[in-house]
Amino acid sequence: MGFRTLEISTSCEIHIKKEGQLEVLSDAGVALIPAEDLSQIMVHGANIRFSTMDLSIRSQNKVSLMTLDKKYLPTAIVLPFEGHARQSKLMHAQVARSSDINLD
Numbered sequence: 001m002g003f004r005t006l007e008i009s010t011s012c013e014i015h016i017k018k019e020g021q022l023e024v025l026s027d028a029g030v031a032l033i034p035a036e037d038l039s040q041i042m043v044h045g046a047n048i049r050f051s052t053m054d055l056s057i058r059s060q061n062k063v064s065l066m067t068l069d070k071k072y073l074p075t076a077i078v079l080p081f082e083g084h085a086r087q088s089k090l091m092h093a094q095v096a097r098s099s100d101i102n103l104d
Contacts, residue, residue, distance in 0.1 A: 002039035002063060011047035016057045035061055044068040 008014070012026035016035065024031040040063060050065075055078065058065065065078040 002037055002061075004033075004037045005040050005042060006033060006038055007042045007044070008048055009044045011045065013049045014054060015051070016054050035063070038063045040064040040066060042066045042068055044072060 006022075008024065010026055010028070012024050015023045015025070017023050017032070020035045022033040022035050022038065024033070035058070038058075038061070041058070043065070044067070055065065059078070059080040062080045064080070066074050067076045069075045
């Protein structure tokens, strides 16, 4: 389980390498971070790019992604869908319940 929080606040591209490394490409250079060490990533700023495959792999490794506004307050959190038994149970119950509701 991860123990690090990574904050990204400058323009960059983020990729997952085959070795399980998170590769951060920016004007300052390249940084490699072991993906298994991460528990969450906080992003703040413009031109920070992730691919959908990167988001999927991070979710499989139970790494959350939080976006921050200009005051460093959270605006969105992307959590793994199957990250916790109780969370998964609640989400499945909500999906089942919403299918019972008639919106007409």
